[in-house]
Amino acid sequence: MLNSSDxxxxxxxxxxxLTALAIVGMFPFAWWMTExxxxxxxxxxxxxxxxxxxxxxxxxxxRLGWRxxxxxxxxxxxxxxxRWASDIVHFGLxxxxxxIPLIGLLHSNAANFPVSVFGIVTMPQLIAPDRxxxxxxxxxxxxxxxxxxxxxxxxVAGALKHHLFDKDATLRRMLPFAAASSSAAPERHxxx
Ligand code: HEM
Ligand code: HEM
Numbered sequence: 001m002l003n004s005s006d007x008x009x010x011x012x013x014x015x016x017x018l019t020a021l022a023i024v025g026m027f028p029f030a031w032w033m034t035e036x037x038x039x040x041x042x043x044x045x046x047x048x049x050x051x052x053x054x055x056x057x058x059x060x061x062x063r064l065g066w067r068x069x070x071x072x073x074x075x076x077x078x079x080x081x082x083r084w085a086s087d088i089v090h091f092g093l094x095x096x097x098x099x100i101p102l103i104g105l106l107h108s109n110a111a112n113f114p115v116s117v118f119g120i121v122t123m124p125q126l127i128a129p130d131r132x133x134x135x136x137x138x139x140x141x142x143x144x145x146x147x148x149x150x151x152x153x154x155x156v157a158g159a160l161k162h163h164l165f166d167k168d169a170t171l172r173r174m175l176p177f178a179a180a181s182s183s184a185a186p187e188r189h190x191x192x
Contacts, residue, residue, distance in 0.1 A: 005074050007173045012072070015063040017176060019097065022056050027149070050108065051118045057101035064094065076168040082158075089154050096148035103144060107137035 002009045008016075030049055036042040075083040105123060108115045112129035116122045127133070162170035 003070050003073055006169075007073055009070070011066060012063075012070070013174060013176055015059060015066065016174060019056060019059055019063070022052055022059075023097075023148070023152070026052060026056075027145070030145075047116065050104065050115050053101040053104050054115065054117045054123060056097060060094065060097040073173060076162070076170050077166055078162075085154075086158055089151055089158065092151045093148070093155060096144055096151065100141060100144045100148060103137055103141045107134065107141055110134045110137055 001011050003012055026049065029045075033042065033045040033049055036045060075086065105115055106127055109125050109127045110130045110133040114122055114125070159171045159174075162168050163172070
């Protein structure tokens with residue numbers, strides 16, 4: 001379950017791939033739902049989008065807590081700037097995973113739509129309904145989504161670069177069921 005200095009434990013992998021699956025599905029779904037005509041189906045699909053979004057927020061909070069008590073494996077190979085680049089992109093991804101659902105929640109609050117998570121839990125009203133805030137919050141939600149997509153592109157490119165060009169264990173040790181050990185990785189070039 002725990003990460004070691006060379007590999008991710010199953011809990012960190014589960015958090016990562018659950019989030020990745022949710023996010024990759026959410027974008028086409030959200031673009032489709034915003035094209036629907038006002039009616040019961042639209043409201044139902046918006047409700048589903050909000051529920052999954054709050055789930056992503058919850059998983060990210062748990063994941064960050066876990067990351068805090070259980071540090072991630074060491075960076076494999078490459079110059080120091082690449083390690084910085086990878087850390088900055090990871091940080092940006094975490095910021096988006098928190099900011100996007102939070103902004104979405106504020107948007108629903110401002111528009112005076114109560115947010116229920118799968119009809120089980122009703123989220124607290126964080127701000128009072130305010131028409132003037134609806135549009136800026138909707139735009140912020142959309143722009144933050146685009147930032148997340150750009151970061152994701154860099155993230156996936158980095159993972160593929162490690163796998164295909166550096167041929168190290170960076171991607172393998174994050175894959176489900178893969179037991180990538182330090183012996184599968186070439187020598188590290190950075191001093192830790
Ligand atoms: C929306 C989808 C995704 C998000 C939000 C995301 C986010 C993250 C974050 C925040 C980390 C840092 C983990 C930590 O702090 O320990 C990470 C690690 C990682 N991700 Fe993703 N990821 C996504 C999709 C993917 C995909 C599609 C791939 C594969 C092509 C991938 C490959 C990796 C790898 C290999 C690592 C480990 C990097 C390392 O050990 O330094 N991720 N991801
Ligand atoms: C990680 C989680 C989330 C992602 C990646 C995400 C992404 C998106 C995207 C790409 C759109 C379509 C573009 C747009 O018009 O803004 C959208 C729309 C929307 N999202 Fe989210 N969202 C997330 C969470 C949430 C949450 C938690 C809520 C509310 C509680 C929410 C409420 C909305 C609403 C109301 C719209 C429609 C805005 C409109 O009518 O134009 N989202 N979301």
